[in-house]
Structure formats: C-alpha cells, structure tokens
Amino acid sequence: MSYLLLPRLRIRAANALAGNVAITPAQLMACVLFGHNLGLKTGCRPQRVAIVHHDAQLLGEYGSDGFYDFHPQQRRGATFIDNVDYSSKNPHALSLQPTASCHLTLSLLFEVQGSINVQRIESFLLTARIAGGNIDSHGKIEAENDLDDLHLPKGFWLIERSDLLQSEGSPVDALVAAIGRRPAKTETTGAQAGDVPPPLPESWLAASVLGYAMTTPFETRAGARQTDRGETPLHAFCEPLLGLVQYVSTRDYGQRPIPWWEHSWLQDDVFVIRQSQAVPQTISPSISSL
DSSP states (O other): OEEEEEEEEEEEEEEOEETTTEEOSOOHHHHHHHHHHHHHHHSOEEEEEEEEEEEEEEOEEEOTTGGGSEEEOOOOOSSOOTTTTBOSSOTTSBOOOOOOEEEEEEEEEEEEESOOOHHHHHHHHHHOEETTEEEEEOOOOEEESSGGGSOOOOSEEEEEOGGGGOSSSOHHHHHHHHHTOOOOOOOOOOOOTTSOOOOOOOOOEEEEEEEEEESSOOBOOTTOOOOTTSOOOOBOOEEEEEEEEEEEEHHHHTTSOOOOEEEEEEETTEEEEEESSOOTTOOSOOOEEO
C-alpha cells in the first residue's frame, strides 16, 4: 500500500446541508466519494480516507440570539427561462430551493493501492470539487510508502461516534440528545506503554450523512448524470442516513490507529460509510433515517 496526503485543501462554498434537517460542515460522504472520483480521474486506487479538519466558516448571518440564531445564505437564479423557474405563488419572483453552504479547510489522507502520479493529481485538483465546493488551493502533495514518512498536519480527526445512538428508544431522539449534551470532564489515569488508550475526550459532536437507503429500484432514467465516457449509469432515488461524528484533536487522539473511513453496501439498497478500525469508545454504525 502507498499513502497520499492532500494537505490543507481550501474549499469554497461547499454544501453544509445534511439531509433536510441539519446544517453541518462534517461532509464525510463527500470526502469518501471524492476519493472515488480521484481514482477514476488519475488512475490510482484509493481504498480508504482519513479526514483532518482545520477550519470551517458557515455562510450566513447570525441574529440577536447568537450562535443558535443562524440564517444561511440563500441563492436563486439571475434570469428567467421559459417561465418554468418562477415561484408558484409569486409570478414575479424566481423559485428558491433552501441551501446552506460553508468554506472548509481539510486535509485528506488516502490509503492507495498501486502507483500514485502526483502531477496528474495536481491537474485533477484544478477542477475538482468536494461537496460541490471549488478547491481554491492546497499544500504540497505528499506520496509515500510508509505513513511515518508523511508530514501529517495538526487539526481535528473526524471520528465516528454512532455508539452514542445505541440507547433505547428512537435513534432520532438519541441523535438530538447526543448533540445537545453538556460536556463533562473525563477522569483518566496515566496510561503506561501497551495499555488501552483512555476514552476519547469530550469535544464537538455533529450530525453527518453516513449513508443512503434506496427508495426505488435501480433503473435507467432520463436526465440521469452521464459518465465522462457518455454512459448512463443506473439511477435510484434515496433517503440520507444520518450518523454522529466527533471532532477530536490530533493531540488528544494520541497513538490510536489512523481513523480510516471506507464505503460498503450493507445490502443491495443500503450504501454506507463507516470507520474501518474501531476507535476505543466507538462501534459500527447505527444510522438514523431523517
């Protein structure tokens, strides 16, 4: 295996909606599928990705109540086309679809099977997008055969915390309760070499799309996006599956295994991403459909 580090990707106006119920800069699904696109366009074969968060700026305005009174920027078209994009209620206004966007700075670490062509990757990044956002700049790309040879930047690992949704009752209620819980200090004792690492510290939690459940069969549909080769893939409508992730600083994360994310099919109509190595205090996904 080889390792590819894309440090400090500055992403402009990325999607911040998680389904129709949450606004979050934790765009894990977009990062995993970005790796899939990276492989298609550059010839390498990314297997897994780990995500380091550096910064996020939600685009919008805050009201008098501060952080919890947030009004995301909305966008609408600048011209009318054959009257089909007018509002159904106001014949003089364009229709509007609710959106939420953010600027992001992330570092992506990929485990890659096969060779890595850094020049092709640099060319790919000129026009690539993550969560619909443009990649305005990035640090020096690194490719090595050994993880220890990479210069991993400091930041916050994105860690799966679906274990917090395992309480009895509705997983939706558990998700809301986990996000709204008050931080509590974790009492830890000094760990000796070879001991199990202490529990993860209390830190920021966020909802994130960790999968999709198909609501229709896969079939050929008019209007589906084509591949670069002009082929029309099978299409299905789906519903997002929300899970829970935690931002853990690289310092507090310590010597635990790299928190890799990878995609898989739980069954023929359920696609998910999950952490391939369980981090202490985490288990495999229990995902809520919202």
